Amino acid sequence: MASNPLEELSLDQLRKRTSKKWRTHPADVLPLWVAEMDVPLAEPIVDALKNAIDQGDTGYPAGDGYANALARFARNRWGWHGFQPDRAIIVPDVMLGIVEVLRVITEPGDPVVVNAPVYPPFFAFTSHADRRVVESPLTATGRIDLDRLADTFQNLASKHARVTYLLSNPHNPTGAVHTRAELSTVAELASRYGVRVIADEIHAPLVLPGSTFVPYLSVAGADDAFSLMSASKAWNLAGLKAALAIAGPAATDDLARIPEEVSHGPSHLGIIAHTAAFAAAGDWLDALLAGLDVNRSTLGNFLTERIPEFDHTRPEGTYLAWIDCRRLGLPEEHGRQTGNGAVTDLEGPAKLLLERARVAVNAGHVFGSGGSGHIRLNFATSPTILTEALTRIEQAVRQPAAP
Numbered sequence: 001m002a003s004n005p006l007e008e009l010s011l012d013q014l015r016k017r018t019s020k021k022w023r024t025h026p027a028d029v030l031p032l033w034v035a036e037m038d039v040p041l042a043e044p045i046v047d048a049l050k051n052a053i054d055q056g057d058t059g060y061p062a063g064d065g066y067a068n069a070l071a072r073f074a075r076n077r078w079g080w081h082g083f084q085p086d087r088a089i090i091v092p093d094v095m096l097g098i099v100e101v102l103r104v105i106t107e108p109g110d111p112v113v114v115n116a117p118v119y120p121p122f123f124a125f126t127s128h129a130d131r132r133v134v135e136s137p138l139t140a141t142g143r144i145d146l147d148r149l150a151d152t153f154q155n156l157a158s159k160h161a162r163v164t165y166l167l168s169n170p171h172n173p174t175g176a177v178h179t180r181a182e183l184s185t186v187a188e189l190a191s192r193y194g195v196r197v198i199a200d201e202i203h204a205p206l207v208l209p210g211s212t213f214v215p216y217l218s219v220a221g222a223d224d225a226f227s228l229m230s231a232s233k234a235w236n237l238a239g240l241k242a243a244l245a246i247a248g249p250a251a252t253d254d255l256a257r258i259p260e261e262v263s264h265g266p267s268h269l270g271i272i273a274h275t276a277a278f279a280a281a282g283d284w285l286d287a288l289l290a291g292l293d294v295n296r297s298t299l300g301n302f303l304t305e306r307i308p309e310f311d312h313t314r315p316e317g318t319y320l321a322w323i324d325c326r327r328l329g330l331p332e333e334h335g336r337q338t339g340n341g342a343v344t345d346l347e348g349p350a351k352l353l354l355e356r357a358r359v360a361v362n363a364g365h366v367f368g369s370g371g372s373g374h375i376r377l378n379f380a381t382s383p384t385i386l387t388e389a390l391t392r393i394e395q396a397v398r399q400p401a402a403p
Contacts, residue, residue, distance in 0.1 A: 002283050004291035005039040006382050014038050019239065025360050030389045033360045035172075037236045037319065037380035039288065044280035045235060045273050052272050061268045066090060067244055069278035070229060076282075077205070080218045088246045089255060092265030094202045094228040095121050097245040098166065099129045101226050104257045105196050106131055106162050113152055113165045115144055116368030117322070119172040119200070123368060126166070135369050142174030142313050142322060146185050153193040165190060167199045169216055170207060173322045173367055173376040175315020177211040180219065187221035197225040202243075203318045205234035205285060209293050211316035223250035231277035233318075234285060242270035292319050295379045295386055302390045307397055319380035322364075325349035326373035328397065350375050356396035359389045 014022060021036040041049075052058065067085035074080040091097030102112065108130035114122045116135040126133050136152040139145045149165075156163045167186065170177045178186075190197050199216035207213040217227050230243035243266070247255035277285075296314065299321055303312045311324035330348045346354060350363035353375070364374025379386055 002287040004294075005042075005284065005288050006037070006291040006295065006380065008040050009038055009382065011382075011385060025354075029354065029358045029360050030385060030392070031360045032378045032381065032386075032389055033362050033376075035233060035320065035378060035380075036238060037288075037378075038382060038385065039236055039380070042235055042277065042281035042284035044284070045237075045276045048272050048276035048280075049269060052269060057268070057272075059268055060264075061090065061242075061266060061271045064088075066242065066271050066275045066278075069275045070244060073205075073278040073282070074215065078213055078215055078218070080215045082218055083215070083246065087249070087252055087255065088244045089258060090263050090266050090271065091228070091243050091245045091258075092262070093232065093241045094200055094230050094243045095125050096262075096265065097228045097243050098198055098200060099125050100258050100262050101198050101228075101245060101254075102126070102129055102131055102164065104254050106164055110162045110164065111156050111160055113149070113156070113163065113195070114368070115149070115168065115171070117173060117364065117371035117374070118168055118368055120366045120368075122166055122168070122200075131164075137369050138171075138174065138176075142171070143176045144171075144178065144182055144186065146182065146189070149186070150189050153189055153195050157193040157195065163193065163195045165195050165197045167197055167216060169199050169201050170203045170213070170317035172203060172318055173320050173362075174313065175318045175320060175322065177207050177213060177316040180214045183214055183216055183219045184221070187216075187219045187225075190225070191221050197222065199225065199227045201227050201229050202233050204229060205231070206289070206292070206319060207317040208289060208296060208315070213317070217246060217248050223248040226251055226255075231274040234288075235273075235277040235281060237270070237273050237277065240267065240270040240273040242266035242274045292380060295319075295381075295383060296321075298383060298386060299377070299379050299390065302387075302394075306390075306394050309397060319378060321377045321379055323375050323377060324373065325364075325375055328352070328373075330373070348373060353393055353396055356399055357389075357392035359392050359396075 021031045021034050064085050067088040071083045074083045111134045112126045112131045113134050136149050225248045227246040303310050309327045346363050353359045362376040364371035
């Protein structure tokens with residue numbers, strides 16, 4: 001196996017980066033917030049990009065190489081043989097792809113169900129597209145509350161001709177990897193109440209040891225659903241935008257109604273990078289997952305042994321930890337995320353940790369109902385930085401409050 005990518009870059013090297021993660025806060029802050037990883041690019045991606053630059057291959061994207069690479073990856077990794085590349089189109093990124101799907105299967109004002117707490121742009125992008133977000137909260141353990149989801153679907157379907165469910169699979173921020181049984185129930189409920197499902201599966205390659213990813217479109221009854229996938233999170237390609245919108249067999253006509261100009265959004269270099277990731281960077285991904293598994297254990301053990309005030313459910317996927325800090329007894333948080341919210345949306349424990357520990361994490365209240373008093377911590381960093389950040393957090397929690 002390749003070396004752990006999380007151990008290859010020093011703090012000094014990372015501070016030279018100009019991305020949002022490393023430029024939002026002052027230099028004394030350890031940034032464990034936005035979903036960027038502290039890793040170098042996988043060598044096959046570097047080679048593909050260098051080759052394109054050397055050839056001056058920086059024009060408009062063409063062909064179906066991206067979809068074919070993902071189809072092979074899906075067969076090999078997840079045993080999903082039903083993904084047909086001709087049922088996929090390129091879109092600028094996952095969230096913009098979701099918006100384009102919403103535009104063809106819904107009308108302004110239609111309800112879109114989400115499982116809160118959930119990825120904040122679900123609220124922002126849906127609202128900006130003139131659709132109405134309806135929350136169906138997760139269980140106390142961070143999983144889909146299927147009984148509540150059934151009630152939500154039934155209630156909305158009795159009042160609206162079009163209802164859509166925006167599914168996060170794996171779930172951001174709790175790290176829950178939905179089982180086939182859970183997803184089968186979702187598909188049955190969606191069919192019963194005429195609800196269309198759009199699955200954000202951007203974290204699909206980031207399922208950690210002990211769990212198995214199930215593509216939503218592989219589940220019986222999901223034929224009229226959509227999936228949005230990308231190499232963005234798993235190979236740290238957020239700055240090289242490109243994603244795929246994938247339709248189930250009964251949704252291909254809807255996919256065809258997405259305007260052709262949407263495919264102009266992804267960059268050619270982005271598609272080259274994402275294609276190389278799925279086609280040739282599997283060994284790098286395996287090394288990353290092993291490193292994330294170690295960091296996941298380091299984080300869990302540290303919280304259990306040294307900060308027992310923080311309640312934490314071990315994430316099954318992603319590199320994000322959802323941590324309940326309500327036992328600190330801080331004032332209730334208010335408001336909702338509208339972007340990535342590094343500074344202006346900080347309240348509660350996230351604000352305390354930034355001020356006292358000089359560690360940046362995401363504030364929980366911006367993830368919707370059930371998020372107040374929580375933080376989301378990104379553990380895709382070096383073991384050294386993670387341990388330093390956790391030590392600072394412990395010291396901040398132990399620090400007496402100002403009189």
